[in-house]
Structures are given as C-alpha cells and as structure tokens.
Amino acid sequence: xxxxxxxxxxxxxxxxxxxxxxxxxxxxxxxxxxxxxxxxxxxxxxxxxxxxxxxxxxxxxxxxxxxxxxxxxxxxxxxxxxxxxxxxxxxxxxxxxxxxxxxxxxxxxxxxxxxxx
Amino acid sequence: xxxxxxxxxxxxxxxxxxxxxxxxxxxxxxxxxxxxxxxxxxxxxxxxxxxxxxxxxxxxxxxxxxxxxxxxxxxxxxxxxxxxxxxxxxxxxxxxxxxxxxxxxxxxxx
Numbered sequence: 001x002x003x004x005x006x007x008x009x010x011x012x013x014x015x016x017x018x019x020x021x022x023x024x025x026x027x028x029x030x031x032x033x034x035x036x037x038x039x040x041x042x043x044x045x046x047x048x049x050x051x052x053x054x055x056x057x058x059x060x061x062x063x064x065x066x067x068x069x070x071x072x073x074x075x076x077x078x079x080x081x082x083x084x085x086x087x088x089x090x091x092x093x094x095x096x097x098x099x100x101x102x103x104x105x106x107x108x109x110x111x112x113x114x115x116x117x
Numbered sequence: 118x119x120x121x122x123x124x125x126x127x128x129x130x131x132x133x134x135x136x137x138x139x140x141x142x143x144x145x146x147x148x149x150x151x152x153x154x155x156x157x158x159x160x161x162x163x164x165x166x167x168x169x170x171x172x173x174x175x176x177x178x179x180x181x182x183x184x185x186x187x188x189x190x191x192x193x194x195x196x197x198x199x200x201x202x203x204x205x206x207x208x209x210x211x212x213x214x215x216x217x218x219x220x221x222x223x224x225x226x227x
Contacts, residue, residue, distance in 0.1 A: 041206065045214055048214070058214065106215065111159070
C-alpha cells in the first residue's frame, strides 16, 4: 500500500511552458485534493474532487486545470507557467462517508517542488 | 470558514511535555478540530481530531475547552523527531475543504 504518490519530485520550468503534475492513490479514496505551499506559508487549496468525473475550484485555482477520470488518479495541469507558480505542490486524498462527515482525515503525498524561471 | 489562531513558534526541551494552543472563537457546533503536522520537506500528516470531548491516541492528546473556542494539542514527551510545523484546522461538515493557517513551528532542544 503505497498511499499517495506524486511525480515528479522536482521540476524546473521556463515561463510559458506547460506541465502535468501526477498524483495517484491506492487507498480507494473518493476525495482528492491539490494544494500549493509557498515558502513559510500554510497550504492553499487549488482544486478538489469528490469522485471520478467531478472536480471543483478551491481558494487559488487560476492558472491550473484538473481532471479525474479514475478514482486513483488526479493530475494537475499548468498551461502557461509563471514565476508566481513557483511552489511546492501537495496532493492529498481522503475517504468520505455520509455518517462520518467532518471526521475524515487527509493523507498527503510527498510533494512536487516546482521552480518557474 | 471559521479560522484558527496559533502562535508562530514554540520551543520545548526533549523528553518534556509540550502544549500547543489553538484559538477558534468562531467555531460552529458541527466543526471538528483537526491537528496535522508537517515534518521538514514532507507533506502534512494527521495527528488527531475531536469534536467536544478530549481525545487520546498513540501520538498525542487533544484537550478541547468546554466552550470549544480553544483547544490544546499535548505531546506528552517531546522527541527531536517531533520538531515540525503543527496546524490546527477546523473541518466543517458543510464543506469538503480544509483551511490551513501558518501553524506553529515547534523546535525541540536536545
């Protein structure tokens, strides 16, 4: 049981380039999330998904896109990289059941460090 | 979304108890209080959560004030491995989101 895995671990992009950050979980969790963490700051939610085919915006969605075609995978796409997107990106997942509303815990991946120059 | 307030940093000596406070004066009746920690260069990891009663697990204890406007994470015996940023988060039953603040950076002195 690998939990939440993310690739790549580190990437340097030039301004205007695009890339996809990969996230996979093997815990059959229905909810998945993407966060970014700027230096010295807490995590900010970019996008989340409550199940395959369903995604929604978080606090800071501009400049990003997501898709969720399977339960396991939740890739994050940067179309036109900008220096402001230099950050560490964390993917997380959780299992929500109606009776446990508010109690479910999130499991985080190790992060992808992105530098845009 | 209800917010939390935590001290920016705290220090503790190794093998001593640590009490990490969190204020959440606008908490609603159905908000769960979650604590996560983030070790250096890692993703956050779950520590403990509770609603009204105090909670214990193998990692820590959570003490919740009677009016629920504050809570305290208790590490009973700090080790060097406990040096991390600790986040207190309110988890609302009406939303799927977690709102992370800047947390408390705990330094453990040998």
